[in-house]
Amino acid sequence: MITVTNLDKVHNAGQKNKFIALSGINFTAANGECVILKGVSGSGKSTLLSLLGGMSKPTHGSVRIEGHNIAKLPDDKLSHFRLTTVGFIFQSFNLIDDLSFRDNVLTPTICLNISGEEREKRFLKACELANISSKESTLAKDLSGGEKQRCAIARALINNPSLIIADEPTANLDKDNTLYFIETMKKLKKLGKTILIATHDEIFEQSTLVDRVIKIQYGHIVS
Amino acid sequence: MNTVLLSNGVIALLFTETILYVLAFVAFVWGLKIYKNWNFESLASSQYLLEKKNYFTTTVIVFILGVKFVLLPLFAHIVDGLSDLVPGAMCGAGVISANDYGMPIFIIKLLVLFLGVCWSIANTIDLQNNYAYTKRKYELFFGIFILLTLEFLLQGLYFTHISLESPVMCCSVIYGASNSGSTLPLSLSPSTLSIAFGILFIMLFIALINKIKILSFVLGALFLYFGYYFVLHIVGIYVYELPTHICPFCMLQREYFYIGYLLWGSLFLGSFFSMAPLVLEGLIHQESKRSFSVAIFFNLLLAIIALYFIVGFYLKNGVWL
Numbered sequence: 001m002i003t004v005t006n007l008d009k010v011h012n013a014g015q016k017n018k019f020i021a022l023s024g025i026n027f028t029a030a031n032g033e034c035v036i037l038k039g040v041s042g043s044g045k046s047t048l049l050s051l052l053g054g055m056s057k058p059t060h061g062s063v064r065i066e067g068h069n070i071a072k073l074p075d076d077k078l079s080h081f082r083l084t085t086v087g088f089i090f091q092s093f094n095l096i097d098d099l100s101f102r103d104n105v106l107t108p109t110i111c112l113n114i115s116g117e118e119r120e121k122r123f124l125k126a127c128e129l130a131n132i133s134s135k136e137s138t139l140a141k142d143l144s145g146g147e148k149q150r151c152a153i154a155r156a157l158i159n160n161p162s163l164i165i166a167d168e169p170t171a172n173l174d175k176d177n178t179l180y181f182i183e184t185m186k187k188l189k190k191l192g193k194t195i196l197i198a199t200h201d202e203i204f205e206q207s208t209l210v211d212r213v214i215k216i217q218y219g220h221i222v223s
Numbered sequence: 224m225n226t227v228l229l230s231n232g233v234i235a236l237l238f239t240e241t242i243l244y245v246l247a248f249v250a251f252v253w254g255l256k257i258y259k260n261w262n263f264e265s266l267a268s269s270q271y272l273l274e275k276k277n278y279f280t281t282t283v284i285v286f287i288l289g290v291k292f293v294l295l296p297l298f299a300h301i302v303d304g305l306s307d308l309v310p311g312a313m314c315g316a317g318v319i320s321a322n323d324y325g326m327p328i329f330i331i332k333l334l335v336l337f338l339g340v341c342w343s344i345a346n347t348i349d350l351q352n353n354y355a356y357t358k359r360k361y362e363l364f365f366g367i368f369i370l371l372t373l374e375f376l377l378q379g380l381y382f383t384h385i386s387l388e389s390p391v392m393c394c395s396v397i398y399g400a401s402n403s404g405s406t407l408p409l410s411l412s413p414s415t416l417s418i419a420f421g422i423l424f425i426m427l428f429i430a431l432i433n434k435i436k437i438l439s440f441v442l443g444a445l446f447l448y449f450g451y452y453f454v455l456h457i458v459g460i461y462v463y464e465l466p467t468h469i470c471p472f473c474m475l476q477r478e479y480f481y482i483g484y485l486l487w488g489s490l491f492l493g494s495f496f497s498m499a500p501l502v503l504e505g506l507i508h509q510e511s512k513r514s515f516s517v518a519i520f521f522n523l524l525l526a527i528i529a530l531y532f533i534v535g536f537y538l539k540n541g542v543w544l
Contacts, residue, residue, distance in 0.1 A: 006266065013268070057275075060268040071271070072263070074350040075278070 002029040002052065002163070002194065007061035009047050009219075021047040022219045025061070029212075031162070034185065034195040036204050039216035045198035046167050048216065052196060053086045053165045054078045065163065083111055087156030091168035093148045095155075097141035101132075104140050105154045112159065122158050129187060130154035131180075146177040153184055164188060166197045175203075182207050226308060227385045232301035237382065239294065243287050244375045250287065251368045253280045258361045263354050277357060281346060284364055287371075288339040295332050296475075296484050303472050311390030315472030321391045324381035331374045337495045338367045341502045344511045348503070356507040363506060393470075406469075407452055420446075420453040424526060427497060431515045431522070436501040439515070443497030450490045450525070458486060461532040466544045486528055493521030 007025035012018050022044045029035050037045045050056045051063055054070045062069045070081055088094075095104045105126060109119050127133050130153040135143060143151060149169070156164060164185070170178040178201065185195055186209050197204065204210055215223045227233055257277050262270055302325075303315035312318045319325035342363050349356040407416055427446050430438040460466050462474050462482060474483030496518035503511055537543055 008268065010268070013272075057271060059271055060266060062266050071266075072274070072353065074353060076350060077353070 001031055001064075001066065002196075003062075003064040004028070004052070005062045005064070007048075007051065007063065008059045009044075009051060009056070010059040013059060020219055022051070022058075025221055027214060027221065029194055029196065031194055032189060032192045033211045034189050034197070034209050036210050036213045037196065037198040037216055038200060038205075038213055039198075040200065043216045044219040045216055047219075049165050049167050049196060049198050052163075053088060054082050083108060084159055085161050085163055087159070087161040087164045089149075089152050089156050089164065089166040089169045091171045093152040093172075095140040095143075095148055095151055098139060100137050100139055101143065101147075101151050102136040104151055105158055108155060108158050122160070123154075126154040126157040129157050130184060145172055145174075146180065149173060149177060149181060150184075153181075157188070162193060164193050164195045166195070166199075168199055168201075169197065170199065170201050170203070178203055182209050185209050226387055227305060227382055230301075230305060230308070232297075232304055233382055236294070236298060236301050237378070239290070240375060240378060243290055243294075244371060246283055247287050247368055247371050250280050250283045251365065254284075254361045254364055254368075258358055258365075261357055263357070274354075277354070284342070285346065288343060288367075291332075291335055291339060295336060296488070298328075298332065299472070299475055299484075299487075303475055305385070306393075308387060309385060309391055310387065311393055313393045313473075314470055314476065316470050317391040317393030318385070319472075321386065322381060322384045324377050324384065328374060328377045328381055331370055331377065333491060335367060335370050335374060336491065337498070338363065338370070340492070340495045341499050341506070342367060344499055344503055344514055345507055348507060348509045348511060352509075356509070359507050407456060408449065413456055416449065416452060417457055420449050420457075423449055424522065427522060428519065431497060431519050434500075434510075434512065434515050436504055436510075439518070440498045440501035443494045443518070446497065446522070447490065447494035450494065454486050454490055454525075454529070458529045458532055460544050461536045462486075464536065464544075482528070482532075486525065489521045489525040489528065493518055493525055496521060 004025055004027050007022055008020070009022040010018060010020050025048065027035075037048060039045050047056075051058055051071070052065075054063075054073070058071050061071075063071050065081075065085065068081075070078065073081060096107070099107070102123065105123060106119060109122065114122075130150040132147065132150040132154065135147060135151075138147075140148065140151065149172075166185075170181055173181065182204065185197075189195060189209065195209075205213060214221055228237075253276055257273050257280060260269065260273055261277075299315060302318045305318045306312040306314050309318050309321055312321070319329065342360065345356060345360045345363060349360050407413070411419065423442060423446050427439065427442040430442050455471050456469055459469055459471070459474060462479055463470075471487070472483070473479065474486065475481060476483075496514050499514045499518075500511055503509060503514070
């Protein structure tokens with residue numbers, strides 16, 4: 001369960017170039033729900049996702065995930081929260097080019113004290129969910145756009161997070177791969193994962209994947 | 224200008240200490256603001272700003288205490304090196320007694336180290352418990368800051384008041400064979416001191432294993448007191464292989480493989496970590512289990528090094544000193 005209350009994010013607060021990125025944001029998302037954050041570039045979607053994913057801290061308000069206000073967590077705990085609770089999928093995938101597909105997917109497990117056997121089990125499971133298995137040793141830079149996306153999904157799933165956050169995940173994909181992405185998200189939703197997607201791609205709204213659309217404009221929720 | 228102040232080591236030390244003091248002063252001012260306005264339950268922007276400041280201030284304090292930890296042996300090393308300049312001094316023992324500020328500085332530095340250990344443990348516990356002890360942590364830092372101010376002033380006075388004309392007494396005179404009467408605590412003989420220290424070591428070990436805070440504190444303090452004399456009067460003579468050479472500083476020198484740093488370091492840290500749990504109990508009502516393990520590690524290290532020198536000498540020469 002995600003509960004966002006009176007959330008503000010102000011950049012350069014108290015300075016001349018102060019910028020209000022988000023103001024008075026309130027919403028909730030139940031477990032297993034898929035919520036789309038919609039808005040034009042610069043509306044505050046990515047800022048909201050970064051706050052929900054514990055990548056930055058708000059200026060005011062609270063972000064409660066599974067009962068914990070993550071905005072108040074000390075750094076170590078916040079890192080652990082990101083590692084174990086959130087799976088991130090980025091617009092430009094953010095893979096490490098010179099690592100293989102396998103190593104990219106396994107990167108988030110480095111900080112966890114798990115056995116090689118457990119790591120292998122997780123790798124196979126994540127690849128199965130992302131529907132990719134034959135590219136293990138291929139370097140990330142040699143993967144196609146769709147494969148990179150699947151690699152990014154597998155990496156996001158490797159630690160079995162309860163929350164999936166995707167920021168413009170289909171912006172660099174063609175229609176087929178976009179539909180493929182939506183199908184993968186449907187599978188994850190069936191597994192009870194909460195999914196938050198920031199996008200302005202209309203295709204999501206026509207899909208049965210989405211439970212709710214939140215429109216953001218100039219840092220405010222408008223509908 | 225006093226030649227002592229032109230020594231490379233002293234310049235480096237005073238420069239570093241000045242930077243650290245400025246940082247400590249900044250941390251103190253910010254700490255006061257945080258202490259005054261801290262309300263973790265608040266979701267207001269002022270509280271979030273304080274949390275950011277707290278993160279930065281804590282990082283600054285960790286840095287200061289970390290560097291202070293390194294500066295203590297450096298101070299001893301620099302003071303030891305000044306024995307070439309100070310007439311009559313053969314090692315740091317003479318230089319430290321060159322004026323009235325030397326010993327108080329050393330004691331304050333040890334106190335800062337002890338409270339620094341307590342603060343570091345309190346900080347770790349505070350972060351593990353979502354800033355539950357932030358205010359108490361700052362109260363402790365304010366106490367440390369007072370000591371840092373005193374140390375900074377005394378250190379300046381110490382280095383500017385070392386006379387290069389009046390000869391000082393050094394270890395050969397202070398502790399030499401000609402010195403009449405026992406310099407050991409409670410007029411103990413060396414063998415009684417060794418037995419007392421051995422019994423203290425075992426009792427402290429049992430207290431630490433069983434995590435008895437009050438006993439660990441009391442025995443840790445006694446261990447520090449008797450340990451000082453034990454290292455100086457018993458272990459030291461086996462390090463120097465000379466029964467008349469009783470000096471805390473010479474063992475820091477290269478000819479003794481800098482073993483003094485390990486001996487004194489393990490004694491101080493072992494005692495401090497033994498005493499810290501009770502202080503933390505009083506301060507934040509929390510137990511630091513790791514503190515007991517760290518204390519056991521350093522106390523055992525001290526015992527192993529001491530035995531290495533004492534038993535090693537006996538095995539090599541067939542006699543006790």
